[in-house]
Amino acid sequence: MPVSCIARNELRTPSRNTRLEHAIRTVLLSALLMVPALAAGADETKPPLRLCADPSNLPFSSDDPGKPGLYLEIGQAVAQKIGRTVSTNWYKSYFGKRTVRETLLSKQCDAMVGLPLIDDFMGPAVIFSKPIAHEGYALVGSKDRKLAGIDDLRGLRVAVQYQSTPQNLLALRDDIRKVTVLSPEEGMAALEQGKVDIAFIWAPVAGWLNKTSYGDKYQIVSTEGDGLLWATAIGFAKASGALRDEVDGVLPGLQGEIAALFAKYGVPNSAPVKFGEADRATTSSVGASEPV
Template sequence: MFTCLDKWRRSLLGAGLAAACIGAAAATGAVPAEGPLRACADPDNLPFSSAAEGPKGFYVELADKLSEALGRGAAQEVWHSTLYARRAVRSTLLARRCDLYIGLPAEGDFMRPQVVMSAPFAVHHYALVLPPGQRISGVAELRGRRVAVQLLTPPHQLLATTEGMQTVTVRSPEEGLQALADGQADVAWLWGPSAGYHNRTRHAERWQVLATDGPGMAWPVAIGFRRDDAALRAQVQQQLDGLQGWITGLAAKYGFPAGPALPLAAADAPVLRLAAAGAVGGLMGQATAAVVADAAGSDAMLSRGRTLFNTNCSHCHGPNAQSPEARIDLRKLGRRYGDEMTEVFHATVRAGRPDKGMPAWKGVLAEDDIASIKAFVDSVQQRK
């Protein structure tokens, strides 16, 4: 168990952590029917949750509201970093250290069947951040502007695979807003809740933050429960249904972009696999930072990979790897091979499959060319 140690290290962030830690360690049985709801939350993930002085965050306020609505007083937070979302859920919710986990992805099969979800209670969007008065109604209108995007997010991926786009890669929504403030970018396309929150709290609402829609741009979030806690889930769902208006108000208070979302992305735009697989929902603000820290890919590498691909591979595998023929559609590699994808890719590209019409590239392309192509191919994998 590293969590108490973890908390102790993070206790610089605020008081109350040590108490939560002790409480959490003691509570290992079934969900108690009374006393405060125990909600897992990240101690350092504003605008969603924070253990520090100041705003508690969207999810923490919702946890309090739900706990109160159930007549159990304010919620008790069980703090744990969500840098690695699955690990966080495993070592908190599934370890019975808390009763619910707010802000998990409502769609897909995130940690099912161990985790069951409420109905979605909010949808977070990637959002365009632009000066007041300006309007953008399609991706093409971003041409000729410097667009700040977070590395390896769906907007980044969309723009990196669209001809003629000029991106400024940033590592966080804060950095994206700073790039705008410093005049290094004209527009930014960032994780909406964080961009909206920082626009309000640090930049005096200097920009408009407009929700965008399209593949990978909208993330419905739900509350996760353990599979065997169906009764609690039903109780909470009933409260949630009555709180929808209050939740919308809470999102506005934190500066989250409100709808209707601009349908910016092309309908067939590929979705970044990393984002779809791990860096999800409300965990996104943090998780992207983790993904970024781990990622070997970079903007330059992706666009180099795309160019190399379109020079060497596209006449068989389609421009930008979009082949109408499923057998050689490299966007399906991840689906086809799962964890083996990297191995299959490198083996096939080096040795080819000469009897099947796939040439060998070993000695033809340099190793770092192959690595760049791989980064590009990774970026266009279709959502599972």
């Protein structure tokens, strides 16, 4: 689900000028986000599709108009198809389910792209569109290394995120040396510095970093198994069934565009490698769509 669950405390109270600058920036960005839909002939009598999004959570979303992120671009494509403009409600996603309660369920926005499509997520309060993709964990390593299953990790140093499913999965494998990291960024850095041979980390962020920071140097192999991969969808409040059905009606025609957006942001969307079952982690470390 949206975010990392590592809350960060803001220690400074912004000045009046800072708040004003942020407000102006938000208004200008919202106007820019409306441009594609207006140019495509959006029905101005319809209200904007209000999207919940994190302003600094690439590859998923950001308040930079030049790279709005995977989820925001999917939301924009959906809005265009149903003849609406877009407005954005910014809220930090590292608060996990609290983010959903304080935005989507508090009627601050109409939809949240990229929520995990699982039965026990937020109970009946949230309803979902048809699946838009599958996201989870991936093995990251040099392109000449075989990564076809867990046995290919024997004798290797493997970076695993703290309290994640990969850490649980490898816990009983004494023939695999586990190196605990706190984030995908730390795992990728350890790989680049030669401290580990493989990083077993949150795939979307690994793919984005590989594309933007490491020159597509590494292979990203998606994994499948209990707690390793799940479908994601667009979430709506329970009362928004009509909007959900309208969105479902246009999603089949957007699959090609959605696949292209995954490639644009380096997020892996290929056939996964099957792993054995493991106890699912009870605490998320950084997955932007990870259930918590």
